[in-house]
Amino acid sequence: MKTRTKVILGVIALVVLVGPFAVPVNTSGTLTNKEAAALSWNGESEFVELAGHEVHLVTAGSQQSDRLIVLLHGFGASSLTWKEVLEPLSSIGFVVAYDRAAFGFTERPTTIGEVNPYSSLGQLQVIDELVSKYGQGKEVVILGHSAGGALALGYALDHPEKVQKLILEAPAVYGSGGAPSWLNWVFDIPQLDHLGPLAVSSxxxxxxxxxxxxxxxxxxxxxxxxxxxxxxxxxxxxxRAFWEFNKAPRSLGLVERLDQLSVDTLIITGDTDEIVATADSVRLNGELPDSTLQIIVESGHLPNEEKPLEFVEAVISFLAK
Known part of the structure; x- marks a missing residue:
């Protein structure tokens, strides 16, 4: 009986430890990132090597402009979210909208190097290299939406000398950070890591x-x-890329540093935002040292898409100050 019990326990252990690896983890994708980008942007976008991977971006306006406007999209979005405002904004600066790692058409690295491109550190490095590449001798404006707004704020806090104006649209400041650090050991379990892409495919x-x-x-x-x-x-x-993004550390330590921000800031929010509560943007405006709040009526979490004219007007008015 003891031998039989050992055999049964051994089989159970084998199923638990090895079984997950027998589950096929395929991708529903059928196109390369460059093929997909060409379809969505009619071949009018480009790829630039930044922070060790190819970043997909689209530009508008003259690169000779004395102002650079960098656009950061939010969670689950891409540079496509800015389509309606790219040209209007290009009247006041050279505009660069790019896809953050794991989203849009940016390369999705499967081998993580010294700096994880899916982490906040890696994403801040992309912003910094973009500013260095396109912003020399220019007024630099960073405009971020939702989770992209949190990154924009983090960059302005880290590099106030490189950012002249900051625009935060429905910024996810009070509820961002990714998975808590105490969960890191779970992500290191090989079986879970194998099945992770299936878990996030929903x-x-x-x-x-x-x-x-x-x-x-x-x-x-x-x-x-x-x-x-x-x-x-x-x-x-x-x-797989989206799973890596969810595993990556994303805490920016923003809330405890809000009073340190020295960059002139505009906060834009819709009056009916259900994703990042309008009240959060109102609160943020009260906690930043030098900020202006613009509430766009009859708009939700995406004023740039839902009310592009009002959105652009708010941005232009702020930058004209």
């Missing part, structure tokens, strides 16, 4: 629910808007 459907909650006027969620959010899911390996 974003393909749940992401559309988030998009619906992001708009005040649901009639504005056209087939093209939906396509802008689903196109990156055609990229081979998007699930």
């Amino acid at each position: 974003i393909a459907s749940s992401g559309l629910q988030i998009l619906d909650s992001s708009y005040y006027n649901k009639d504005l969620i056209t087939d093209q808007v939906v396509a802008n959010y689903t196109a990156p899911l055609d990229v081979i390996g998007w699930e």
